Amino acid sequence: MTPAVVSSLGELLDHVRRQSPLVQCITNYVAMNYAANTLLAAGASPAMVHAAEEAGEFAGVASAVTINIGTLSSPWLDGMRAAAKVANENGKPWVLDPVAHFATAFRRHAVQELLAFKPTVIRGNASEIMALAGDASTGRGVDSGDSVERAETSALVLARRTSSVVAVTGAVDFVTDGHRSARIAGGSEWMPKVTAMGCALTGLVGAFVAVAPATPWEATISALACFSVAGTQAARESSGPGSFAWRFIDTLAALNGDGLQAQAQVTPG
Template sequence: MTSALVSSCGERLDRLRRQPPLVQCITNYVAMNYAANVLLAAGASPAMVHAPEEAGEFAGLASAVTINIGTLSSRWLEGMHAAAKAANENGKPWVLDPVAHFATAFRRKAAAELLALKPTVIRGNASEIMALAGDASSGRGVDSGDSVERAEASALLLARQTDAVVAVTGAVDFVTDGQQSARIAGGSEWMPKVTAMGCALTGLVGAFVAIAPTTPWEATVSALACFKVAGTQTASQSAGPGSFAWRFIDVLAALNGDVLQAQAQVTPA
């Protein structure tokens, strides 16, 4: 499985560049610019459309929708609901990033409502995934206090409860659909030090799932492998998180399918 899965990672990146998907990104104020630039570097077309007056209509036009609750407000939540419902009605995949959903009652309620709308993929850090599955976690705000390894059982449970692909991202990512699972290594210690890096990854997952909507687990693995390889390459050129942030976009833009296939560190779990 591993060789075929790694090979398909490269094929999907090349296909994304040949057929750029339109990805509606409802993300947070902090992440908008960086996430949009990451998607452009990967070859996708990002659209930061969140107003409730148009979010649902636009979701019908988009190839995929990503929803990030980082800087949540009642109005943005209305737009998120409209976009998720429209994505479902139009057979479009959508990705949920439940940022710090355990931190306040408002966020917990919002995450529960969005989860009920059946996301195709759920991507979060270990603490977010554990809490979403109903397990005790050590998260504090947007930071994870738990290891990916500790969250793997929660991810499996959550995937089976929701029929979604669940991606736990960290030092070594874990991705499961409840039946098949994989781990993706690589990246850099600088990645958690760059604001919006995780939010941008959610957008990239949306782009990959957009071009392979019938195989969301494989598409999610491909997106995470692409991010990890770009992170590993960028680390060798960077002196710290500042230079890493802008160099990452350049490296991602230069990455091709052959290099991704050669350098992806994907193993079955």
């Protein structure tokens, strides 16, 4: 175990399991099933509610909202705006996953609209975070062409500009609120080979900030550490991305607070 930056890593996982927060996940249809199973394995209650006719109303009863623009369309964007608006107005935590936001004008405009509703956490890969901060990146579609290390300065700038916690995820994750930073190691080389892993992580961050809305930096670190520990454990028995995908869900379901606290690899940034 590395020295703990957040002493309550395991405690927050136990809170998620006890409270089973209702997390509204507006995510892409490629990711829905795996993201929902990830939240269930962690003890949260996922709700894939995205229609504009009900997304805002549902955000009023959800414990947290997560928005992923992976398979963006105008009707889905209407639902995203409605949910983010209600979350912002009611002081509820919400998480933005700006998938490939730099790829098209439609995505760029959509993300700027959503940023106006002040997300609690922004989670993305290095290229997404760099581009969102206004820096040049080498991303292609949903794939990052940049290292997490190269995106750290961009993340700090973006966090200060938006007053959001910014999480850059990759081989070693980086999380900052613009003042404090931490790195989270672990996981598996199979993770980038499984569709929806990043999208599922966004949902998990939503579950953790739901039970700790006053401390989103700590909650985000805890969620990423939980994901990394489960990935490290699942990889030991996996022979490829297919077996890793289901073993990850089983491993996450079996992880408890003590196990997370003991195995998390979190260091100051």
